[in-house]
Amino acid sequence: MPINNDADFKAALAELDIHQQRRAAAAFVESVLHLCQDMRVSSAIAMVKHPGVGESELASAYQAVNSVRVERFTQCGKEADWRSQAGHFVAKAALSCVRPADESPGNIAWEAAMSARMARTCESVAEGTGTDNHEAETQYRILYDLLNS
Amino acid sequence: MSASLSRAVDILKEVIDAPIASYFNSCVHCGLCAEACLFYTESGDPKYTPIHKVEPLRRVYEQEYTLLGRIGKWLGLSKPISDEELGNWRELVYDSCTMCGRCTIVCPVGNDIVYMVRKLREGMAIAGHAPDGVVGATKRTVEIGSPMGVKLPAVKAQIGHIEAETGLTVPLDQEGAEYMVLLSSMEIINFPEYLSAIAKIMKQAGKTWTLCSTAFEATNSGIQIGVSDLAKVIVSRIVEGAERLKVKTVISPECGHAFTAIRWEGPNLIGRPFGFKVKHILEVLDEFRAAGLLKTEGFEEERLTFHDPCQIARRGGVIEPQRNLMRMVSKNFVEMSDPGKYNWCCGGGGGVSANDDAEEIRLIAFKRKKAQLDEVKPDKLVTACANCRIVLEEGLEHYQMDLPVVGLTEMIAEHLVEK
Numbered sequence: 001m002p003i004n005n006d007a008d009f010k011a012a013l014a015e016l017d018i019h020q021q022r023r024a025a026a027a028f029v030e031s032v033l034h035l036c037q038d039m040r041v042s043s044a045i046a047m048v049k050h051p052g053v054g055e056s057e058l059a060s061a062y063q064a065v066n067s068v069r070v071e072r073f074t075q076c077g078k079e080a081d082w083r084s085q086a087g088h089f090v091a092k093a094a095l096s097c098v099r100p101a102d103e104s105p106g107n108i109a110w111e112a113a114m115s116a117r118m119a120r121t122c123e124s125v126a127e128g129t130g131t132d133n134h135e136a137e138t139q140y141r142i143l144y145d146l147l148n149s
Numbered sequence: 150m151s152a153s154l155s156r157a158v159d160i161l162k163e164v165i166d167a168p169i170a171s172y173f174n175s176c177v178h179c180g181l182c183a184e185a186c187l188f189y190t191e192s193g194d195p196k197y198t199p200i201h202k203v204e205p206l207r208r209v210y211e212q213e214y215t216l217l218g219r220i221g222k223w224l225g226l227s228k229p230i231s232d233e234e235l236g237n238w239r240e241l242v243y244d245s246c247t248m249c250g251r252c253t254i255v256c257p258v259g260n261d262i263v264y265m266v267r268k269l270r271e272g273m274a275i276a277g278h279a280p281d282g283v284v285g286a287t288k289r290t291v292e293i294g295s296p297m298g299v300k301l302p303a304v305k306a307q308i309g310h311i312e313a314e315t316g317l318t319v320p321l322d323q324e325g326a327e328y329m330v331l332l333s334s335m336e337i338i339n340f341p342e343y344l345s346a347i348a349k350i351m352k353q354a355g356k357t358w359t360l361c362s363t364a365f366e367a368t369n370s371g372i373q374i375g376v377s378d379l380a381k382v383i384v385s386r387i388v389e390g391a392e393r394l395k396v397k398t399v400i401s402p403e404c405g406h407a408f409t410a411i412r413w414e415g416p417n418l419i420g421r422p423f424g425f426k427v428k429h430i431l432e433v434l435d436e437f438r439a440a441g442l443l444k445t446e447g448f449e450e451e452r453l454t455f456h457d458p459c460q461i462a463r464r465g466g467v468i469e470p471q472r473n474l475m476r477m478v479s480k481n482f483v484e485m486s487d488p489g490k491y492n493w494c495c496g497g498g499g500g501v502s503a504n505d506d507a508e509e510i511r512l513i514a515f516k517r518k519k520a521q522l523d524e525v526k527p528d529k530l531v532t533a534c535a536n537c538r539i540v541l542e543e544g545l546e547h548y549q550m551d552l553p554v555v556g557l558t559e560m561i562a563e564h565l566v567e568k
Contacts, residue, residue, distance in 0.1 A: 006313065006314075006316070063551070066546075067546060070542045070543060070546045071546075073339055073539045073542065073543075074297065074335075074338045074339060075502050075503060075539060076296075076297075076333075076334075076335050076368075076497070076502045076503055076535070076536040076539065077282060077283065077285075077286035077296050077297065077370060077500060077502065077503025077504075078282065078286075078297060078503060079285065079289065079297060079298045080297045080298050080299055080303075080334070080338050082303070085338055085339075088339070114314055117310060117313075117314075118310060118341060121306045121307070121309075121310050124306065125302065125303045125306050128302075136313065
């Protein structure tokens with residue numbers, strides 16, 4: 001049955017094991033990846049999609065992506081560049097994907113989904129196109145397709 | 150006297166008042182303020198001694214307002230300060246002072262060195278020597294309402310995101326609400342989880358609250374730059390919003406100097422008492438805890454420590470609430486050395502993090518925080534200031550320390566019992 005709301009989306013994500021969560025999270029990040037032009041993030045996402053990715057590779061990717069996340073914070077008092085800020089949230093979403101299993105108390109796919117939506121919100125603020133975006137619906141479709149692939 | 154000399158002297162003469170005069174007369178040159186300043190302790194350079202940072206002010210005071218100083222000037226024994234010299238002092242007044250107040254608190258004669266720095270900043274701002282980054286932030290605050298250029302549509306976008314994420318309503322312009330919540334631009338841009346946490350906490354506590362469309366921003370860069378007129382404009386905006394909405398309490402966010410500006414300096418700036426209370430979010434959360442309105446479950450398993458934001462703890466007097474809240478969700482909470490009132494600054498407050506010229510010295514100063522953390526070896530660092538949070542993250546990244554940094558309000562929200 002198609003997913004149409006966050007309650008069903010969250011319930012479906014809760015059924016996934018950690019590997020499936022990583023795959024779903026990576027797919028959510030890919031949907032907004034163009035908002036963060038950084039090789040460290042795209043490489044990490046490509047790596048996560050490989051079956052059998054090891055914990056040491058994840059830890060290494062985690063360090064690299066965390067650096068991008070920190071670099072892309074808007075510092076206090078600096079003029080907000082919402083497009084650049086979208087990159088921060090893409091990196092944050094990617095960080096959820098590569099977080100080592102023993103450091104992941106929550107559902108990493110849900111966390112990645114929320115950060116990816118924030119990235120899209122930043123994009124809409126940057127473009128002045130209003131505050132509505134359809135990233136949630138896009139994520140529902142992505143998850144539905146993954147579950148049925 | 151040349152025009153350049155005369156201008157600098159005239160401007161500094163204007164900012165010297167009775168407290169400044171008494172502080173210069175009281176200074177016993179003991180050097181304790183040097184040992185209290187992380188820019189001095191971590192660089193070892195005596196030019197960063199706090200009282201030395203206000204040397205241009207001292208020279209003008211002595212030459213213009215003391216008998217011996219006037220005679221010395223008349224005989225050509227002392228040199229008047231020039232505009233160029235004042236400009237060169239920017240590094241000491243803006244780049245290497247976060248106005249953290251540690252120097253003030255250790256001064257044995259009670260000199261408020263932060264006040265002196267602020268007065269010198271006021272003079273430097275008038276003379277056109279404030280850093281571009283801080284000037285820009287202040288200009289945006291006055292013109293747009295936010296130092297980082299955040300406008301209402303961006304706030305509404307965040308509200309929409311949070312409402313979708315939490316399933317809760319984030320009220321805007323709700324007249325008669327008990328609490329009006331202020332945000333810092335940093336929270337709107339970098340940490341939307343703060344507003345999300347507020348929505349969850351208020352829901353559980355059963356309290357009415359609102360954001361204000363004309364006064365959502367708490368940050369006051371007029372205070373940072375040292376221009377009281379601008380600081381007054383920014384405070385007035387909040388006062389008008391709170392009085393229009395008839396709220397009982399305004400909540401200052403997880404931002405250090407915003408609390409100083411609205412809680413401690415606000416009524417003086419506008420020249421009258423507020424018709425509402427101002428509390429820091431940590432104070433409000435602790436009140437909820439004490440009243441049994443904050444129900445949490447579970448404990449953080451990791452070893453946690455807390456970084457006290459200077460303007461909230463030392464300058465703001467909020468020290469115990471954060472500790473009560475930490476103990477509520479942690480059984481392994483360890484204090485760094487010099488906690489609470491004597492905490493060491495992150496190194497990025499007082500406009501320093503908005504100032505590109507200050508980056509190098511800021512990272513040198515961060516070695517103090519690094520040493521404190523190395524000593525207690527926490528698994529997670531908790532704080533209650535969005536600016537501290539980013540400065541800490543940048544410092545940890547620079548020194549390759551793998552340590553997550555989280556906001557306390559957000560951590561409390563994660564432990565709320567779900568009804």
